Amino acid sequence: MSSLELGVCYYPEQWDPSQWRDDAAQMVEMGLDWVRIAEFTWGLIEPERGRFQWGWLDEVIEILGQAGLRVMMSTPTAAPPKWLIDEHPEILPVGPDGRARGFGSRRHYCFSSDVYLAEACRIATEYARRYGQNPYVCAWQIDNEYNDHDTVLSYSEAARQGFRRWLEDRYGSIDALNKTWGTVFWSSAYSSFDQIELPNGSVTTPNPTHSLDFFRYSSDRVQLFNRAQVDILRKHSPGRDITHNFMAGSFEFDHHAVATDLDIVGFDSYPLGNLLGSTLSDQEKHRYLRTGAPDYQGFHCDLYRSQGRGRMWVLEQQPGPVDWAEKNPSPADGMVRLWTWAAYAHGAQAVMFFRWRQAKFAQEQFHTALLRSDGSPDQAAVELAQIVKDRAALPPATRAKAKVAILMDYASIWAADILPHDDGFPNAQIIREWYAALRELGVDLDFVGPESDLNGYSLIILPQSMIATEDLAARLEKTQAKLLIGARSGSKTPDMHTPPKLAPGGLADLTGVRVLRVESLPDLAKESVVLQKNAPCEFTGWREVIETDHQIIGHFVSKYRNGSPAVTRSPRATYLAMVPRGDLLRKIVRDVLSWSGIEAVEHGPELRIAQRGALSFAFNFGDRALHLPDGVQRQILIGADPVEPYDITVWKGGEPPDNCASG
Known part of the structure; x- marks a missing residue:
């Protein structure tokens, strides 16, 4: 795939079935190729243990597929149903304060719970058997945003027991652990693995090797959880790509390790949602208040493209103001289009917008979408129309290995x-x-x-x-x-x-x-x-x-x-x-x-230039027009020189910069 594919995150369960067919037709008319569905549907599909209600989801997939859309199906393990929590309250994650984090939102499970791992595999198997050979289901997403709401590090009893077993496997003997951890310091030696607690709740900072090992153990549990579902999907849905939507800015588990089991590495991109909580200066936050930091999109695209061995998708692209940050400004008109093409320039094969229609109830009512809750098009839909026109003007291009x-x-x-x-x-x-x-x-x-x-x-x-x-x-x-x-x-x-x-x-x-x-x-x-x-x-x-x-x-x-x-x-x-x-x-x-013999060209704080094969892309994050570098013969395909504010220019021609191989 060398041309940009476009998609949207869709929650048909939140809308009357009479709208589904019109939604699908409108998606196709707008130029969308993919629809991602079902990541939060477990309780709807299995309202009580062993009783499944597949009919509505069968119908949705049929409608979307017949309209000409490809479906990315999700395993629904990010939101276990209430009846499962009631049966097994021990699967809930526990915060560093020792309190269980309860039902009522999402990600209410502990990676260390073997009970939950078995239940996750059971429901993933049911979904895979049901839809694994469906001709309209062309890819799978596993779970949703590992570590969202800080849930990788859980201090549950399951984690306590699992960590002890992990340590015994790692060290073999308690003497080896004592030597490695340096427990002669502050007289903190152990005589058995059963004495070891989790590194929370101590009077002062815990032993650093103890803490690092707990990070490693917790990361290993994420990889185990992910791989278990990958294996199920490989068995029941061969030939379909498998991905997960990593959270941009999350470092609490080893994404390199988890990515090794995936065909595509995806991530969720919210340049404004993550701006005010970043470590940028107040002056920089003010400058980029309506654009996001110029390198937010590129950083995460380059990271996940590299982890995906060249295959990276943006599985959620911010379409306007979000609802979950401390403050939620609107992006400047043009930025959704700019972010989309920046993702492509940095190697994205596909970009999916979150979401199709703005929710009219529950937690995400203020989170914008392509359409408002009444179905009228929001700004992102206007920019999507331009993205589709842009796509028709660009030849295929492949991102090259950098120097x-x-x-x-x-x-x-x-x-x-x-x-x-x-x-x-x-x-x-x-x-x-x-x-x-x-x-x-x-x-x-x-x-x-x-x-x-x-x-x-x-x-x-x-x-x-x-x-x-x-x-x-x-x-x-x-x-x-x-x-x-x-x-x-x-x-x-x-x-x-x-x-x-x-x-x-x-x-x-x-x-x-x-x-x-x-x-x-x-x-x-x-x-x-x-x-x-x-x-x-x-x-x-x-x-x-x-x-x-x-x-x-x-x-x-x-x-x-x-x-x-x-x-x-x-x-x-x-x-x-x-x-x-x-x-x-x-x-x-x-x-x-x-x-190092690598050419550098000063572009300033607001202009970014990236190369994808024979195509060069310029992105203007500023509020004034900016000229492209001098001395290059260009065939401009999109935009102009100078690059207008919050706009892009794409061209062919000139020598590729000396910092990347030709594509």
């Missing part, structure tokens, strides 16, 4: 949350900020995980790799790529110990650095870094005292150890002894790209 990759390691993110040393440590935000700095310079990117194939890249970036194994270091060494390595990388072993020869552990040979001391500075410190001959740039937060025999290309300006190395460069790696942000980050990124 630059960012390493995303979920365990390192967990580790930094567990042992921060700096309450303001930006953690996962470091990865987002480095991504944005590269995208401002027109660099196309892939993401890789610690186990990924690292070959073929000119530059590999480790923004936040607190845990860097010897194996990862050896594979990085073999790639011959240049490396940009952020502070704190390699500072802990997989057991959450300090490496034997100090940080950066396994990365020491590549960087030629030894970290002697770390500190975290308050904002009032206002120290500076001088990068080569540039003017000083302010920084605060994490700082390291390091020693190196390699080139020092940046130094600290400080009352404490003034002139000590801030940025060093070995033949293979540039290492940072602090966490750069703002102008300092941009200067470092530009320097590293030049060092």
